[in-house]
Amino acid sequence: MAKRLRAGDVIPEFRFDTPYHPQQSFYELLEGEKPVFVVFLRNFGHPLTRHYIMEYIKSAGSLRSARLVCVVQTKPQTISRAIPEGAMPYGLMCDAESVLYRFFAVPSEKSRMKCFSLKGMKIINEAKKQGFRPKPGEEWQLPLTLLVGPAGRVLLAHYGATVTDLPEDCAAMEELAADLLPALPAEWLAAAPAAPVADSFSAAFGAAAAVPAEPAPVAVQAPGDSFGTGFDTPLDAAPAPVPEQAAGPAAEEAFGASLEEFEVPAAPAAPAAPAVQPEAPKAPAVDFAALGFGPGN
Numbered sequence: 001m002a003k004r005l006r007a008g009d010v011i012p013e014f015r016f017d018t019p020y021h022p023q024q025s026f027y028e029l030l031e032g033e034k035p036v037f038v039v040f041l042r043n044f045g046h047p048l049t050r051h052y053i054m055e056y057i058k059s060a061g062s063l064r065s066a067r068l069v070c071v072v073q074t075k076p077q078t079i080s081r082a083i084p085e086g087a088m089p090y091g092l093m094c095d096a097e098s099v100l101y102r103f104f105a106v107p108s109e110k111s112r113m114k115c116f117s118l119k120g121m122k123i124i125n126e127a128k129k130q131g132f133r134p135k136p137g138e139e140w141q142l143p144l145t146l147l148v149g150p151a152g153r154v155l156l157a158h159y160g161a162t163v164t165d166l167p168e169d170c171a172a173m174e175e176l177a178a179d180l181l182p183a184l185p186a187e188w189l190a191a192a193p194a195a196p197v198a199d200s201f202s203a204a205f206g207a208a209a210a211v212p213a214e215p216a217p218v219a220v221q222a223p224g225d226s227f228g229t230g231f232d233t234p235l236d237a238a239p240a241p242v243p244e245q246a247a248g249p250a251a252e253e254a255f256g257a258s259l260e261e262f263e264v265p266a267a268p269a270a271p272a273a274p275a276v277q278p279e280a281p282k283a284p285a286v287d288f289a290a291l292g293f294g295p296g297n
Helices: 026-030 047-058 076-082 099-103 118-129 170-183 200-210 249-261
Strands: 036-040 067-072 091-094 144-148 154-159
Touching (some): 047 118
Parallel strands (some): 036 067
Antiparallel strands (some): 036 144, 144 154
C-alpha cells in the first residue's frame, strides 16, 4: 500500500538493480557508519535529472557525514552501455517501472504552473536549445529526498513541492546532515538486528536451526589442583625436559664434518618483469551525449 514516509518510519527490506549488478539488498546498502541520502529523480536522460546528477558529481567530495544513492526511472542496461562502472562517485538505483515511486507515494503533476520553479524553467529552456522536446500532456515527476539509517530507519523525508525542490548539491546535503544527525534519537542511528529471512535452510530445519549451541563447560580450578581444560579428554602432559649433554671431542668432529658437506644455497633470482605492462588507469567519464533525450533514457 502506498504511503508517504515520515521521520521515524522503517522501510522494509527490498532488492534493487544497479546499472551493473542486479538484485542488491537495500539493508546491506545501509550497513556502515554513515546514513544514506536516497534522492528520487526522473529518468536518467531527462534534463532535470542530468542537471542534478552533474551537480552531485562535481560536489561529491563535500559529502562527508553521509553517503548518496540516486534513484532513476531508467533500465540498467541503458546506463551501463553509456557509463562504465566506477565512473560515478555515488550509487544508482534503477526503477524503470516506478515501483518504489508508487510504494513511497512520490507524486507527479500535470500542471507546470503548480510544480515548476524559475530554476526548473531555466533548466528546461536550456535543454530545448539542445533538442529536448517534452511530450504534450506529460506528467512531471516530483522529487523525494530521504536520509535513511541502519535497518531502514527514516531519518528525514522531504517530498518536493516543485521539480527543483531537492538538495542542489552534495554541499547542501552535508550541511543538512551535519545539523540533523546530532539532534536525532540515539536509537535511530544504532544498527538494529535485521529480521530473519525465510530461505530453503530455515524452511527445512525450522526453528531448530536458529537455536544456538550450548557453550562448552568451563572447569573450575580448585586450590592445589592441576589446571583442567573442560574437554571430555584431558590434554596430554608436556614431556619432561631432557638434560643437555656436554659436547665431547667426537661430537665436535662430527659437527665439523657436517659443516664441510653443507652447501650454501644460491641466492634467488630476481623476478622477471611482466611481459605485458598494466595499463595506466583511465579517468572516469560520464557521457550524457550517448544517452540522448527521451523517456526511454
